[in-house]
Amino acid sequence: MNNISVSILLPVINETFSLKQTIDIIAASSSNYIEEYLIVCCKKTTGESRKTISELQQIHGDKIVVLEQTLPFLGGAVRDAFDICRGTHIIMMASDLETDPTLVKSLIEESIKAPEIIITATRWKGGGFKGYNPIKLILNFLFQKIFSLLYWVNLSDMTFGYRIFPSILVKSIHWEEVRHPLLFETLLKPLRLGVKVKEIPSSWKARQEGTSANTFFRNFEYFKTGIKILFYNRNKILKK
Numbered sequence: 001m002n003n004i005s006v007s008i009l010l011p012v013i014n015e016t017f018s019l020k021q022t023i024d025i026i027a028a029s030s031s032n033y034i035e036e037y038l039i040v041c042c043k044k045t046t047g048e049s050r051k052t053i054s055e056l057q058q059i060h061g062d063k064i065v066v067l068e069q070t071l072p073f074l075g076g077a078v079r080d081a082f083d084i085c086r087g088t089h090i091i092m093m094a095s096d097l098e099t100d101p102t103l104v105k106s107l108i109e110e111s112i113k114a115p116e117i118i119i120t121a122t123r124w125k126g127g128g129f130k131g132y133n134p135i136k137l138i139l140n141f142l143f144q145k146i147f148s149l150l151y152w153v154n155l156s157d158m159t160f161g162y163r164i165f166p167s168i169l170v171k172s173i174h175w176e177e178v179r180h181p182l183l184f185e186t187l188l189k190p191l192r193l194g195v196k197v198k199e200i201p202s203s204w205k206a207r208q209e210g211t212s213a214n215t216f217f218r219n220f221e222y223f224k225t226g227i228k229i230l231f232y233n234r235n236k237i238l239k240k
Contacts, residue, residue, distance in 0.1 A: 007087035075182030120163035121202035131206030
């Protein structure tokens with residue numbers, strides 16, 4: 001199967017040149033597969049960011065779709081976007097270059113080979129970190145080890161929100177989180193459903209503009225999400 005179409009999810013608050021660079025790189029390498037760049041805005045999205053989005057619409061036409069989110073926070077933005085994506089597959093990533101847009105081509109190529117599985121990026125196997133807080137790095141490593149054991153999977157990076165999913169899978173699941181732990185939830189619930197997940201290496205580097213909305217202590221909310229979903233059955237995970 002090679003007739004896939006991809007919706008690129010890009011939540012935006014204060015990104016400008018990094019958003020443009022992200023889309024330019026994807027368009028140069030994978031334009032034929034891109035159904036839409038779904039840019040999710042909120043009340044905090046800056047005027048400069050909205051100006052950049054308008055400029056991108058002039059370049060890419062109706063491939064640039066702007067969604068004003070209704071649910072709060074990053075997770076809410078992603079969930080709102082999940083509901084309206086038109087592609088057969090969805091790529092969840094950042095618009096601030098913390099997720100390397102050159103990897104999109106590889107994500108799509110892997111999905112063409114196995115369209116029913118999730119392909120997710122890993123920073124821990126052949127990828128790497130640049131500008132990551134050293135304390136967070138140690139905690140992240142330990143966290144990955146703990147939850148890979150709890151879920152009995154050979155995965156090294158379960159919290160990195162850079163992956164491609166089949167849209168039919170995403171739309172069948174009842175999502176709960178509205179903050180950053182949604183990035184973790186989007187892998188855990190498919191795993192509990194028996195969906196296969198494949199990792200490919202990707203580097204991470206700290207954003208070059210704006211500031212993150214995720215505070216240090218809020219990262220501990222991931223534990224609650226991981227433990228809770230561990231005990232879910234199919235009926236709890238799937239939409240009614």
